[in-house]
Amino acid sequence: MQDAAxxxxxxxxxxxxxxxxxxxxxxxxxxIADLLAFWxxxxxxxxxxxxxxxxxxxxxxxxxxxxEAKDEGRPLxxxxxxxxxxxxxxxxxxxxxxxxxxxxxxxVVVGLTTDHCVSTSVRMAANLGFEVTLVSDATATFERxxxxxxxxxxxxxxxxxxxxNDEFCQLxxxxxxxxxxx
Amino acid sequence: MQDAAxxxxxxxxxxxxxxxxxxxxxxxxxxIADLLAFWxxxxxxxxxxxxxxxxxxxxxxxxxxxxEAKDEGRPLxxxxxxxxxxxxxxxxxxxxxxxxxxxxxxxVVVGLTTDHCVSTSVRMAANLGFEVTLVSDATATFERxxxxxxxxxxxxxxxxxxxxNDEFCQLxxxxxxxxxxx
Numbered sequence: 001m002q003d004a005a006x007x008x009x010x011x012x013x014x015x016x017x018x019x020x021x022x023x024x025x026x027x028x029x030x031x032i033a034d035l036l037a038f039w040x041x042x043x044x045x046x047x048x049x050x051x052x053x054x055x056x057x058x059x060x061x062x063x064x065x066x067x068e069a070k071d072e073g074r075p076l077x078x079x080x081x082x083x084x085x086x087x088x089x090x091x092x093x094x095x096x097x098x099x100x101x102x103x104x105x106x107x108v109v110v111g112l113t114t115d116h117c118v119s120t121s122v123r124m125a126a127n128l129g130f131e132v133t134l135v136s137d138a139t140a141t142f143e144r145x146x147x148x149x150x151x152x153x154x155x156x157x158x159x160x161x162x163x164x165n166d167e168f169c170q171l172x173x174x175x176x177x178x179x180x181x182x
Numbered sequence: 183m184q185d186a187a188x189x190x191x192x193x194x195x196x197x198x199x200x201x202x203x204x205x206x207x208x209x210x211x212x213x214i215a216d217l218l219a220f221w222x223x224x225x226x227x228x229x230x231x232x233x234x235x236x237x238x239x240x241x242x243x244x245x246x247x248x249x250e251a252k253d254e255g256r257p258l259x260x261x262x263x264x265x266x267x268x269x270x271x272x273x274x275x276x277x278x279x280x281x282x283x284x285x286x287x288x289x290v291v292v293g294l295t296t297d298h299c300v301s302t303s304v305r306m307a308a309n310l311g312f313e314v315t316l317v318s319d320a321t322a323t324f325e326r327x328x329x330x331x332x333x334x335x336x337x338x339x340x341x342x343x344x345x346x347n348d349e350f351c352q353l354x355x356x357x358x359x360x361x362x363x364x
Contacts, residue, residue: 086309087349115345120305127268127302146344146353159341162328163297167269171328 001177004133005045005104006035007125009089009111009118011073012050014059014066024153025140031174032110032138033072038178040076045104048073048081049089051117073111087120096128106131108177109169110138115160123168132169135177136161183359186315187227187286188217189307191271191293191300193255194232196241196248206335207322213356214292214320215254220360222258227286230255230263231271233299255293269302278310288313290359291351292320297342305350314351317359318343 011032015023039046051060052067059066075081082093090096099105107130111118118139125132141160143153165171193214197205221228233242234249241248257263264275272278281287289312293300300321307314323342325335347353 087305088309091306091309115341116349119345120309123269123302123305124273127270127273144344146340146347149340149344151341151344156341156345158328158331159297159333159338160345162326162331162333163301163338163342165328167298 001106001108001133001180002042002044003104004106004108004131005047005099006039007047007049007089007107007109007111007121008032008036008073009049009109009121010051010113011048011070011111012060012066013068013070014051015112016070017059017066020142022143022153023140024157025137028110028112028138028140029070029072031135034174034178035108035110035135035138036073045102046076046079047095047098048075048079049093049095049111049121050081050083052083052085054085087117088124089117089121090124090128099130106133108133108135110135112140114139114141114157116141119160119164122164126168134161134164134169134171135174136171137173183290183315183362184224184226185286186288186290187229187281188221189229189231189271189289189291189293189303190214190218190255191231191291191303192233192295193230193252193293194242194248195250195252196233197294198252199241199248202324204325204335205322206339207319210292210294210320210322211252211254213317216356216360217290217292217317217320218255227284228258228261229277229280230257230261231275231277231293231303232263232265234265234267236267269299270306271299271303272306272310281312288315290315290317292317294322296321296323296339298323301342301346304346308350316343316346316351316353317356318353319355
């Protein structure tokens, strides 16, 4: 982990809106805060990705409260923030070039939501050649429905982790990282 | 659908290997064959993406039987084939440029596997600005395990379709396309 950057995806107040429905892992933000403190204490690279929107009615429109970082994921002034308009942190941003410029080859990914922006960014990071670790208890998602069938947030999280594991990333937990202390 | 290209992903014999485990939707290939016949009869664009590998022991290594297209997805001589080394059809290939050159803005996606290469390619296509329709019964995947928990191929397919729907693509079925006849 020593040379891995912590990539913090969409830890923004927009996801506090109850309209998203039932969420899993309400500890995600606390775990992200712990990982941020750990990365900063070790003086390792921290990179933020924030979702933005071009439509003023969007929760993610700059200036709307939803666009703000949650307290647990608030960037420090010297930490880069990449603004994206789509799910992937690598499309329409300079993130890939930034990582190459800073010789960062390993990413530890946390954030929201597991099956949308986190999964898409993990997949692209891996396919672009980065070595990706996903912290399973520092991500979360929401319930979804399709064809009248309801899927709990826990079901969605579990299945997406199973699909990502080994193919795009290695999975770990917050406590495994903090417990190892390195 | 009139101006949409049919994007056929990884319909290759490698996936016949029983080592992948239990699969859902054994009709996927027959549905893909029907859609290919329909697209060709209408003289619409058909684009193939084939997985390749640089390691000779891989099922997908060129020359190994697994690298060959399945009969139901076999390209015609005038249909382009994009070879990829990773999950995304857009990384390390000229597919995006090809679509722009041919003014193709809409993709109807079919192929294998739902949660790996199909999902990754659908996500990137959408994030790159293409309008994506995914034919849910012309895709399939395999069972997976994580942390001792077994997920059936049907479970994985259903959850991934629920996550992709509306966020990255619209879902349809083979019969809905063929039944509409246009």
